Amino acid sequence: MTKSQYGKKVVKSVVLHRTCRTCQYWQKSRPGIPVRTHRCVKNHIGSARMIEAKAGCKAIQELAAEGTPVEILEGDGDSTLISRLREHHNIKLKKKLDKNHVIKNIVKKLHEIAAEKGTKLSKSVIGHLKRVIQYVFAKNKGDPAGMEENLKAVVPHQFGDHSLCTPRFCGYKRAPTVRYAHRSLPYQLPLSDPLLRKRLDEFFVPIIAKAATYTDLGSSQQNEHANREVTLRAPKHLHYGGSESLDFRVSATAAFINEGREYIPKVSLLSSKCWFLLIFKFSFIFYHITVFLSGC
Numbered sequence: 001m002t003k004s005q006y007g008k009k010v011v012k013s014v015v016l017h018r019t020c021r022t023c024q025y026w027q028k029s030r031p032g033i034p035v036r037t038h039r040c041v042k043n044h045i046g047s048a049r050m051i052e053a054k055a056g057c058k059a060i061q062e063l064a065a066e067g068t069p070v071e072i073l074e075g076d077g078d079s080t081l082i083s084r085l086r087e088h089h090n091i092k093l094k095k096k097l098d099k100n101h102v103i104k105n106i107v108k109k110l111h112e113i114a115a116e117k118g119t120k121l122s123k124s125v126i127g128h129l130k131r132v133i134q135y136v137f138a139k140n141k142g143d144p145a146g147m148e149e150n151l152k153a154v155v156p157h158q159f160g161d162h163s164l165c166t167p168r169f170c171g172y173k174r175a176p177t178v179r180y181a182h183r184s185l186p187y188q189l190p191l192s193d194p195l196l197r198k199r200l201d202e203f204f205v206p207i208i209a210k211a212a213t214y215t216d217l218g219s220s221q222q223n224e225h226a227n228r229e230v231t232l233r234a235p236k237h238l239h240y241g242g243s244e245s246l247d248f249r250v251s252a253t254a255a256f257i258n259e260g261r262e263y264i265p266k267v268s269l270l271s272s273k274c275w276f277l278l279i280f281k282f283s284f285i286f287y288h289i290t291v292f293l294s295g296c
């Protein structure tokens, strides 16, 4: 079974264009003359940042109109789209955070702490904290109390304070008589910088407060896969957004994800050029048969 048969499908694709190549060319090269009639692609006025929210709104509204209302929105924590839908269209959606984006945001803030003057936080320690958080999220799925307890113990554990730890995730608590080595920390010793402890404690306060939301994290891996497939057909360094080319490329990506590679012969069979070739081929065979019959 191929991935196109069992994988998740693209149900909607929306393309918004901020520029139109034909309009641009006409305005630049023939100023004062009205733009020739053409299939203008420009369908967005405003900042590029608003495109995501506007396209999302359009897709959700169209899906609802077609009888497929959206209930849960998985995303990177940016709530512009949800608030826009609620304010302008009175559509209420449940928000689901994406695991990869949550971890990415935490790591980004850890790097910001590392850049602060006076704090000693190396890249290897950040990498270790990232792995710890990934582990905590994976082990406490659907368990808000366990998640909160686990998150509260993360920072003290790294500093050798195991008072909040439980044997479930702490090697020291499992065997207190044996010397516990922090295998992933420098020199296998706990962290000791008091300033770093203070900053990390402060940083973890909002994370612990949101512990319940992290118990049900979604995955936008399929979205990322679709994005990657689009960038293969419409690379960012080549500007396809000025013409319909981008629409065709996005549609081709959706067809590829939903149907697999077979979409190419299917589409070409439907195209008029191919029909013409088929008719030509059949008439050629018919001609040969007629010639053969008349020869008899």
Ligand SMILES: [Zn+2]
Pocket (backbone or CB within 6 Å): 020, 021, 022, 023, 024, 038, 039, 040, 041, 042
């Ligand atoms: Zn135009």
Ligand SMILES: [Zn+2]
Pocket (backbone or CB within 6 Å): 157, 161, 162, 165, 166, 170, 171, 172, 173
């Ligand atoms: Zn511990």
